[in-house]
Amino acid sequence: MRKYIALVYVLIGLLGFGSSVKAQDVIKIGVDLEMTGAVAAFGQMTWTGIQIAHEMQPKVLGKKVKLVLGDNKSDKIEAANVAQRLIKKDKVVAIIGAVASSHSLAIAPIAEENHIPQISPSSTNPLVTQNRKWVFRACFIDPFQGEMLAKFAYNHLHAKTAAVLTDIAQDYSVGLSNFFIKKFTKLGGKVISHAFYQTGDQDFTAQLTAIKKLNPDVIVIPGYYTEIALIARQARELGIKATLLAGDGAEAPELVKIGGKAVEGLYYSTHFDEKAVQTDLGKKYVKIFRKKYHKAPDALGALGFDAYMLLLDAIKRAGSADPAKIRDALDNTKNFEGVTGIITLVNGNAVKSGVIRVVKNGEFVYVTTINP
């Protein structure tokens, strides 16, 4: 019996030894995404993009890159838990994530404290990177997005009055609403109603009944796709005919699946359209995506791809997988040719142009590009 126990110990020892040797030629990158819950579509779309990038470049500095995925269940507390686990248990050198600004904001203090660089593919709220040394993002920020929406509403749609519906549970929605209101008022428009709801709400008839009476030109819903789709349906059922406008939180196939005819003619701002691709890498990405999934590539996937590539580019320039050196290299990112545009990180934020798309016959169609 004792012999067997000794044998087991030897085996465990060998296994431990084996993995410790292996760990040296693998660079671990943590991914903290919304794979389930309220914005699961976003997490899964982003993960698709990250995987395409990983397949294209599975190695850096001669070592294999290993992605460790954690599901934050579209929950702030879970997002923080996942980040802790990735850093403490999996010993990742950097974290990609999350999509929703509220979740990225939950991860950021943990990244700061542990000196691990975090790069969010698509959190647009300015607070995510503000006064933070270790946090970066691959996308533009909401002051610009709010400006884009306001300009589009005022100049292209000739809207004079707007109603805004804000999701108070999401930092993204609160921020974007305020930036829109500020710019729209400055341009000469008038916000005649500002109503509120919360992620997970299903009934918006009370808010919409109040809006209907005021008859605004546009209704702006800077929330996420599920609620936008339900709001659109209930607005049309109540006989509201105003044009609907949303931010990048609208872009998921679920918007059309849930919203159906009600979301026809809804405009939204986003990061990427295959018609507006500027770089070679972008063209390559569109080709691979189309071949693999037989549909048009989405912004979330493209941003996930860019987040991974930005990180690998930083590791390459740093010449090491040391988190501090990766951070410094990320901070010095200049004119990186990503899928969603040419990216220069300023105070952790990417500065680049955005696009407006519209829902037409159940498809997302390119309308125009708006530059910063």
Place this chain on the structure above:
Amino acid sequence: MTLSTFIQQLINGFSLGSLYALIAIGYTMVYGIIRLINFAHGDVMMMSTYFAFFGYIIFRIPWYISFPIAMILTAVLGILIDRGAYKPVRNAPRISALITAIGVSFFLENFGIVVFGGRPKGFRIPKLFGHIFEVKGVTVPALSLWIPFFTAIFLVLTFYIVYRTRRGMAMRAISRDMDTTRIMGVDVDGIISFTFALGSFLAAAGGIMWAMKYPQINPLMGIIPGLKAFVAAVFGGIGNVVGAAIGGILLGIIEIMFVAFFPQLAGYRDAVAFFLLIGVLIFKPTGIMGEVLPE
């Protein structure tokens, strides 16, 4: 607020409330018979929407066939849950059964995530239910009339089964004294299974209506309706089916009116429901129509 807006809000509230009522009826009936707060009720409701989704949207079976099939499948699921999870703890302290119910709830949610995926699915509405009427600026979706209609039918059906049939008599006997009822030669486990089947059947009716009114389904969709139905059931007097229906409708109207009158506080609408629950439990624990329990 003009009169037409007020009437519109009242209709909005009544429409939401009758949905709560439909779900609360099943909730309260199960409690009335076996004194178990079935926290998995909302998740059973969620499963029913997926059954309907697969029948109606994936396999394209007409709604008048696929929806009843979904309801029957949900009833079978109710029996399976009772046999697998609740029967082994039938004679254990009540708290064990309660914790088991919470376990079943978590199991169903995560089972849904693994099997159906975490992304929401869109639900299509049969033409019959999709109409919208407009009367003098007040819009009334046909569904807002269908839901109270079905709620009333299922309320009468439940009432009939519980108070007018032999099976119902056995159910009521079990609610008084399970052991004595068993001695009298009643198949207690069979009757309890039937109770769960009926409760789940009602949950399915509510779930399918819910999916038509708010056409997105996801594995976590049952949590809030389940909790709201619980509040409605307590509000109306837990154990009393008519009270649950009234409690549900009142809860819906209170919620909508709260958002209508205090638009700035719309984020607290769920909190209002739970404050109501706390208030009822402190000041009138038996609810609107609840019986006074002899100690």
